[in-house]
Amino acid sequence: MDLTHGFGARSGIGPVTGLESLNFSDEFRQLVTTTPPENSGGSFTALLEMPVTQAMELLHFTDSSSSQTNITKLAGDISPHPFGTLTFPSNSLLLDRAARFSVIATEQNGYISGETPSSSANLDRVKAEPAETDSVSENQNSKQNQNKRKEREKKAKSSMKKTKSSVEEDKLPYVHVRARRGQATDNHSLAERARREKINARMKLLQELVPGCDKIQGTALVLDEIINHVQSLQRQVEMLSMRLAAVNPRIDFNLDTILASENGSLMDGSFNGESYHQLQQWPFDGYHQPEWGREEDQHQADFPMGSTTLQPNQKISEPKRCRRRSP
Amino acid sequence: MSFIKVLILKFSSLRTQTMASSDKTINTDVPEKDVFAIHFLQSLSNLTTQNPFNSPDTTNYRARKIKKAAYVSMAKAAGGSSRLWSRALLGRAAKENNKIVRFARRKRKVTWKISSKRRSDQRAPEATDRLRNLVPGGGTMETSKLMEETAHYIKCLSMQVKVMQCLVDGLSPK
Numbered sequence: 001m002d003l004t005h006g007f008g009a010r011s012g013i014g015p016v017t018g019l020e021s022l023n024f025s026d027e028f029r030q031l032v033t034t035t036p037p038e039n040s041g042g043s044f045t046a047l048l049e050m051p052v053t054q055a056m057e058l059l060h061f062t063d064s065s066s067s068q069t070n071i072t073k074l075a076g077d078i079s080p081h082p083f084g085t086l087t088f089p090s091n092s093l094l095l096d097r098a099a100r101f102s103v104i105a106t107e108q109n110g111y112i113s114g115e116t117p118s119s120s121a122n123l124d125r126v127k128a129e130p131a132e133t134d135s136v137s138e139n140q141n142s143k144q145n146q147n148k149r150k151e152r153e154k155k156a157k158s159s160m161k162k163t164k165s166s167v168e169e170d171k172l173p174y175v176h177v178r179a180r181r182g183q184a185t186d187n188h189s190l191a192e193r194a195r196r197e198k199i200n201a202r203m204k205l206l207q208e209l210v211p212g213c214d215k216i217q218g219t220a221l222v223l224d225e226i227i228n229h230v231q232s233l234q235r236q237v238e239m240l241s242m243r244l245a246a247v248n249p250r251i252d253f254n255l256d257t258i259l260a261s262e263n264g265s266l267m268d269g270s271f272n273g274e275s276y277h278q279l280q281q282w283p284f285d286g287y288h289q290p291e292w293g294r295e296e297d298q299h300q301a302d303f304p305m306g307s308t309t310l311q312p313n314q315k316i317s318e319p320k321r322c323r324r325r326s327p
Numbered sequence: 328m329s330f331i332k333v334l335i336l337k338f339s340s341l342r343t344q345t346m347a348s349s350d351k352t353i354n355t356d357v358p359e360k361d362v363f364a365i366h367f368l369q370s371l372s373n374l375t376t377q378n379p380f381n382s383p384d385t386t387n388y389r390a391r392k393i394k395k396a397a398y399v400s401m402a403k404a405a406g407g408s409s410r411l412w413s414r415a416l417l418g419r420a421a422k423e424n425n426k427i428v429r430f431a432r433r434k435r436k437v438t439w440k441i442s443s444k445r446r447s448d449q450r451a452p453e454a455t456d457r458l459r460n461l462v463p464g465g466g467t468m469e470t471s472k473l474m475e476e477t478a479h480y481i482k483c484l485s486m487q488v489k490v491m492q493c494l495v496d497g498l499s500p501k
Contacts, residue, residue: 195470195471198471199470199471199474201353202353202471202474202475202478203474205353205355205474205478206474206477206478206481209478209481209482210481220454223455223458224454226458226477226481227454227457227458227461229481230458230462230477230480230481230484231461233481233484233485233488234461234484236488237394237397237398237484237487237488237491238390238394240397240488240491240492240494240495241390241391241393241394241397241491242386242387242390243495243499244390244393244491244494244495244498245386245387245389245390245392245393246386246390247495247498247499247500
């Protein structure tokens, strides 16, 4: 007999063959124990929509007695089911596995209730054995009705994957190992994702910084633009340094005088006397106010038009420059 | 001269304090233009005091010196040793002068990145590789850290360019 009509229909079916019920109970047991207690994405308990405790109760029920009434009663409990049909393949292969795992399942209850794998771990587990499910489903096909094959395949996949994963679990000594293995891949992918997000956030920051990068789509072009910008800035620095070198044959910036001219009250005897005298020669305030009118906000530390240690010929040119500058 | 140094230190400390108060996840604040200006001018005065007797004749030589002074002053103004690129710049400059400058830094983790890149056949110089070549000290940084440093470096560079532009405008004969 087939189990296509799900639990809801089960109650209406009436007497179920002993074999089927046994399969069901074993399936239940292994499926419940091999899935995490929480209602994560692909877990069977989520499918059942009932808490683990109830599922465990179910197990014990089936353990003690595989009476039809129990099953039907429990089936009735879970009849409001999102999935229309939930089939369990009554396969001999499955039976073997179920028998094997029923013993282990009870042992592993403690482990499983302790662990909390993420939903993606389930998905990884589920995804990890598509080949296996295919092969098993093919086995099923030969033994079941042809017209029911597809439905059973679909629903069996979830169960088959879980059995397969439980097989792997069985091979390993601890449950933790499998969980860790699943999570190890997750850690990598999580770390990768975090790293990528970090890089993207910083890239956005750079995009705002560099003019004209907002319009560009794609990180490669943005990076090229950033590189161009950096190169242009460096070239500008070089250009300006060349101009600075060319501007004055002798650039003598004397900070004493710079700050002396600005903060007259702060002058003290440590200054060079000569420089101070030379400052008197140029009425700095008169020249500087229109001068610094446009550069006021840029340079707080205003520097003189030249240093005070200029050569004589340059001293002559300096005032001329100032005068020309003032509007 | 000590008075000058005190003033400069006051300036720079003031700026850095205000900068440190803003605590974002990615902190790329640079000091104001004054700090850059003061540092640059100080470096220039140091430069000229090195050659008091006569000026080196070639403009190129002077230009190179000024460029080096500009970078060093920028690195100092931008945060001394609190940035990887500034540390690398100052280290590079000190090495050229045969001076040993060592900053207190954490133990650098092994550059897995470079060794892993060699695994695949040498791909065409990717954008990140080119960026590493451009930004000082970028050879052994993680990509995310590289981005951060690049942002700060760009800000500092633009500030330095502005300062130098003002200086040139102020000094150039009209």
